[in-house]
């Protein structure tokens with residue numbers, strides 16, 4: 230198992246490295262005629278900067294290739310800065326995915342690996358990737374039930390205190406705004422890590438700077454956050470890990 234994980238990690242690192250290199254190349258302005266075969270090179274016509282072409286299936290494949298080594302392997306764990314399962318992002322709201330990627334990019338969300346990755350993505354890349362993951366595995370997923378199973382009385386009290394459902398939806402999968410996350414059925418250990426991160430300050434590798442969730446998470450002890458996370462993770466949700474996606478050329 231350990232060997233497998235090591236291999237997978239090495240693989241994903243290799244993916245990130247080679248992809249970052251190829252993306253850098255693709256984003257170089259006026260990369261030359263060898264670049265975009267479909268786009269005729271008209272010297273001087275568009276000026277510097279990457280062409281605003283609609284993403285071709287091929288480039289979407291390239292953009293997402295580096296994510297697969299972590300987000301599309303069931304049960305894959307992150308080992309730095311802490312050990313927890315990599316979040317499920319297939320079926321998540323596109324607007325929230327984009328917002329999270331931008332937060333890693335600006336450093337509002339601290340996570341050295343995700344920051345390094347997000348920094349290689351342009352606005353267009355982020356929009357394309359977010360739309361891709363929102364739809365990924367659509368046919369294999371089910372809508373979350375309208376009504377979830379009830380928590381025990383301790384967790385019920387905690388969830389009421391901060392009125393989590395008022396933003397994340399009664400079933401925790403219908404947030405009131407598409408830039409808010411679906412949290413039902415997400416990995417409990419990741420939810421716990423995320424909730425603690427909203428409370429964490431002055432740590433170079435961990436922390437989330439978010440006005441809304443910061444104020445909420447700070448009302449709870451870590452033990453309470455853990456109990457909430459276990460309940461939310463036990464629910465039926467819409468987020469999933471979809472292994473080895475195949476690209477359908479549309």
Ligand code: HEC
Pocket residue numbers: 241245292293295296297298299300307314315316317318325326327329330338339340342343346358410422423
């Ligand atoms: C080396 C493993 C790894 C790779 C590669 C990776 N991620 Fe992540 N990703 C993580 C981890 C770990 C987290 C959780 C970070 C945290 O605690 O905030 C994360 C968080 C995220 C989140 C936030 C999810 C949420 O629920 O808030 C999004 C969105 C995301 N990644 C998208 C991507 C995309 C898109 C790619 C490819 C361009 C990618 N990731 C590549 C490990 C990875």
Ligand code: HEC
Pocket residue numbers: 316328329332387388391392393394395396397408409410412415420423424437439441442445457
């Ligand atoms: C006023 C609206 C609001 C309320 C109330 C609220 N949330 Fe949130 N929640 C948000 C927003 C907005 C985000 C996205 C923050 C970000 O971008 O990091 C979020 C993010 C989260 C995340 C991170 C998910 C991920 O994938 O990383 C978790 C976990 C979470 N909320 C749990 C809760 C819990 C548990 C409660 C109640 C104790 C709660 N929220 C109450 C608005 C709210």
